[in-house]
Amino acid sequence: MKKVILITGASSGMGKETAKKLIQEGHIVYTVARRIDQMEDLKDMGGHPIKMDVTNEEDIQNVVDTIVKEQGxxxxxxxxxxxxxxxxxxxxxxxxxxxxxxxxVFGMAAMTQKVVPIMRKAKAGTIINTSSMGGKMYFPMGAWYHASKHAVEGLSDCLRLELKQFNIHVVVLEPGFIATEFGSVLLDGFNKLPKDSAYRDLMDKIMEGTKKAAQGNGSSKPTVISDSISKIVNSNNPKTRYRVGKFAKPMVWMRTYLGDDLFDKIVMSQM
Structure with missing residues (x-):
């Protein structure tokens, strides 16, 4: 069944690869990102790219209004x-x-607030929130990233219970290591920090590990995500969580069952 789908962060990586797959499956796919020039190929395939910043509520409202006007x-x-x-x-x-x-977090919440009334009126819909295996566990130097993804997990769980009465599914996607621009953005962030940081040795080790993961077999291809999103989109009763990609399942299992001290030792042994 053909569905109207809105994807944020679709100019590269998981979002773009998944948009291609969903367009090929015959769905009506609207893709939004700040870098609209990087979504021209999606337009050529039959997609509907729109420039949007998830931190700008006026942008979000304009996108939602456009889709409803065109697709209902x-x-x-x-x-x-x-x-x-x-x-x-x-x-x-x-x-x-x-x-x-x-x-x-707040960009995701703003998108959700604008779309939920439309789904609620239709008494149907699916909302997929991208968390991470990092929403269930942690690495050193990633406090703010992990905190944001832990927040996504909690927000999504509450949202799922709130929207159940309106037949709206809420699904959490928890990717592991995926071959995207994530690593390069992480490295750029490190380069902006003080060169004389007391944590420079630890940063250097994490940077080295990130580079190796990007170059070798340390990451899964974005297609593992596109396959999972396709299953969710085409399911009448999707699971509440999809944990996919390199290391996602074993890392979360270790965090859940080994306890703090042992998990800390395992993580730091890789540093």
């Missing part, structure tokens, strides 16, 4: 926009931390 409904919202901010709590400026939450 929104069946699926995939809140996929987000980025990773890494660095010690001591070093990362609080203004940068606030930006992390503005995009990863």
């Amino acid at each position: 409904k929104i069946d699926v919202l995939w809140n996929n926009a987000g980025f990773g901010l890494y660095g010690s709590i001591e070093d990362v400026p609080l203004d940068e931390a606030r930006k992390q939450f503005e995009v990863n």
